[in-house]
Amino acid sequence: MRTIIPDHAPGIGNMLWCLARQDIMSGMGGSKGMTELRRGVLGPCVLALLEDRPRFGLELVRDLSEEGSLLTSDGTVYPLLNRLRDSGLVISEWRDEAGQRPRRYYAITPAGRRVLAEFRSDWIEFAASIARVIRPASRAPGADQP
């Protein structure tokens, strides 16, 4: 089986893809491995999205869905948001903006920003390590050589 890593810089979605493939290949079982992997990194992904601006639940779900296969199901986001809020990384507040339905917005807290910064640093390093280890044989050093 050939595993292809995209050429562009390793974003969170790509790293997930990469690690998920690793789980599958190690025999953990594709579905379970992916699910566990997603669950593990979804929190930082949500924090990353909230870093720009507060978002409401469905907005978060849509943004995460656009990134690819980050969500096993849309509902996963809400228990996660609650856990992040209970951990003090996220706060929620109701906003009643003109012409729109009242919505519960989630915003990142200073503690959330610190955690995200730490994770981002660790993750990039970690993902790069993984990428180096599991890069395809065709790109391995010396692979081109006869």
Place this chain on the structure above:
Amino acid sequence: METQSAHPRVRTYLAQLDEALVRLPDHEAAELRAQIREHLDEAITAEASDLDAARILDRLGTPDALVDDALGAPTRRRRLSLRRFRQVRRRVWIVTAVVLTLFGSGLGYVVDMATQPSLQNPGGSYGFLARIDGKHVNSIDNVTGRELETAVRPGHRQGFVVVIYNPSNWPETVIGTTDSGLKARVDTPAQVGVSPVNPNFQPEPTTTSAYTLPATIAPHQYRYVLLSWRSERCWGDKGEVRGTSALSLRVKIGWFTHTQHIPLDNAFAMRGTRRSGRLATSKSCALGPR
């Protein structure tokens, strides 16, 4: 804005979610339900077809999966399961405590009812019922106490009145007597009656007082009690004395009825007279007492 929670599929989903949410602590369940409802209100627009609604619900995940996510790590699930078990245990304990409390209270109630003190004659035995009997009273002090003695009037109604006190915390209802009165024959029971008059307010009972039966003596209250009988016609010779120093009453306290033997501070007695002696030796009495 119109809510889409009224969509049949959404209603069904929320109902299933409610069932699944019982696995979560109450506040978490309420929070998650509100979030899911907001999500559905937002995602399923008024223009959404049934197919769109089905697709959105499908993407949301099953209620059980949602709750599994909310439960998170297996250790937390175990902790919550343990908490639920403890909650169940706590409920069982509460129910058990309530049942035991009720049972204990009921038992205490019954025991209290069954162990109340008997009626008492606190003193102040008033005397004989009929004035004529009262006029011929001899007060005799002997080793057992004072005895009030009067002449028997064979074939006439005689009796005595005593003050009875209810020392208990329960109403005690006098429903009869096991006394035969001061006579030989026991097949014609004496009559007992309780006056509604409180001796504290009417120091002298009258023969016209209404003595009723059954009659209830309220807790810590005093009443006049009359024991009366028709004296034996074939009483006996002059000087023959029969008396009693106790009153036996059938008394009901709550659910229990029992016989109380109430000692009297004065004994009451009848003594034979010349007339009773003549009657006793008459031909009719020679055949035996009627």
